[in-house]
Amino acid sequence: xxxxxxxxxxxxxxxxxxxxxGARRAANxxxxxxxxxxxxxxxxxxxxxxxxxxxxxxxxxxxxxADSGGALRELAxxxxxxxxxxxxxxxxxxxxxxxxxEAFLGAAxxxxxxxxxxxRSAARSAVLAVLSASAITLAVGSGSGGSTDERSRDLxxxxxDLPAGRWLVGAAGLAVIGVGVWSGVRALRHAYxxxxxxxxxRVRRVVDVLGVTGGxxxxxxxxxxxxxxxxxxxxxxxxxxxxxxxxxxxLASTPAGPWLLAAxxxxxxxxxxxxxxxxxxxxx
Numbered sequence: 001x002x003x004x005x006x007x008x009x010x011x012x013x014x015x016x017x018x019x020x021x022g023a024r025r026a027a028n029x030x031x032x033x034x035x036x037x038x039x040x041x042x043x044x045x046x047x048x049x050x051x052x053x054x055x056x057x058x059x060x061x062x063x064x065x066a067d068s069g070g071a072l073r074e075l076a077x078x079x080x081x082x083x084x085x086x087x088x089x090x091x092x093x094x095x096x097x098x099x100x101x102e103a104f105l106g107a108a109x110x111x112x113x114x115x116x117x118x119x120r121s122a123a124r125s126a127v128l129a130v131l132s133a134s135a136i137t138l139a140v141g142s143g144s145g146g147s148t149d150e151r152s153r154d155l156x157x158x159x160x161d162l163p164a165g166r167w168l169v170g171a172a173g174l175a176v177i178g179v180g181v182w183s184g185v186r187a188l189r190h191a192y193x194x195x196x197x198x199x200x201x202r203v204r205r206v207v208d209v210l211g212v213t214g215g216x217x218x219x220x221x222x223x224x225x226x227x228x229x230x231x232x233x234x235x236x237x238x239x240x241x242x243x244x245x246x247x248x249x250x251l252a253s254t255p256a257g258p259w260l261l262a263a264x265x266x267x268x269x270x271x272x273x274x275x276x277x278x279x280x281x282x283x284x
Contacts, residue, residue, distance in 0.1 A: 032098060037279040039095020039128070042088040044275030046071050046131065047214075051269025054248045058262035066265070067148040067244035068131055072138050082139055089135030096128035148243025156229065157238035166233050169241075173229030180222030187215020192274065197281040210274035217267020221247055 049071035053064045064070060076085050102121035106113030159165050159172070186192075192211040199207065225247040232240035242250065252261040 032101070035094035036098045038091040039093075039098060040275045040279035042091030043095060043128070043131075044272040044279065045075070045088055046092075046272070047218075047275060048269050048272030049074055050244070051265045051267070051272060054265035054268060055262055057249065058252060058258040058265055060258075065147060065245050066248050068134065069147050070245065072135050076138060085135055085139040089132050089139055092128050092132035092135060096125045096132055099125035099128060147245065149246045150243070152225075152229070152241045152243040153238050156232050156241040160232075160236065160238055166236055170230055170233035173226045173231075173233060176226030176229060177223050178226075180219045180224075180226060182219070183222060184216045184219030187212050187219065192278065195278050199281055207274065207277050210270045210277060213267045214269075214271025214274050217264045218271050220264060221268070224250060 046068055050066055050068065053070050053074065054066035056064045057066050065073070072085055072088070075081060075088065078084060099121045103118045103125060106118060156169055159169050162168060190208060190211060192207075192215065193204075196204075196207060221244065225242060225244065228240055228242040228247060228250070232238055248261060248264065251264055252258045254260055
């Protein structure tokens with residue numbers, strides 16, 4: 001009597017599909033949704049503070065550090081600051097895990113299972129994980145929040161010392177410029193609506209102001225930072241690389257002067273408000 005040979009394969013396939021469905025249901029559960037909202041609020045707080053710090057720099061307060069490290073230290077100075085930094089760090093970690101689940105399982109939004117979207121979720125998860133680690137180390141007292149300028153120069157110096165390091169740094173800079181341009185274009189196309197639940201026309205108009213202004217401002221800063229990385233590769237000088245703080249300050253040296261920095265600072269703060277709106281109306 002001949003024994004069927006396809007049954008184990010079919011059973012294995014059904015089991016695999018069932019496991020993926022179960023994992024996806026867990027990722028889209030109410031608990032996961034709550035964690036995602038918490039993380040979006042935490043990320044919004046960071047952007048809002050960076051925007052406000054950059055605005056103070058534009059208004060003549062050069063001692064402020066307008067980047068994630070400065071934002072976390074500013075938060076730590078507030079009443080119950082350590083608890084607030086802990087809340088932000090844990091929230092960012094939760095959001096990083098949620099984005100990682102999107103990378104593996106696909107997002108619930110339309111087109112969320114496409115390879116491009118999975119890659120974007122993975123990149124977001126990595127950035128959030130680094131920012132979360134910075135917040136938590138500051139909360140436990142073993143870190144100072146760090147400076148994105150110092151980290152950018154240190155990383156550029158290490159990569160320049162590698163074989164073909166100049167080419168690697170140049171490619172990384174072009175990639176960051178590409179991310180900045182892509183972010184701005186996505187904002188102009190209202191791509192943030194993919195994560196926005198059903199809203200009234202009036203609310204949508206408000207969110208569009210936040211999303212377009214904030215997304216374009218954020219994209220511009222990425223593009224400027226990437227340009228400095230390319231410059232570091234061309235000149236073979238890691239000191240040419242700049243983080244968020246120095247990239248923002250560079251805007252004030254343009255013909256538009258501090259007005260451009262002020263406009264971008266307001267845009268970054270509005271992006272923080274957009275994240276609050278997405279957290280409130282989050283649909284996954």
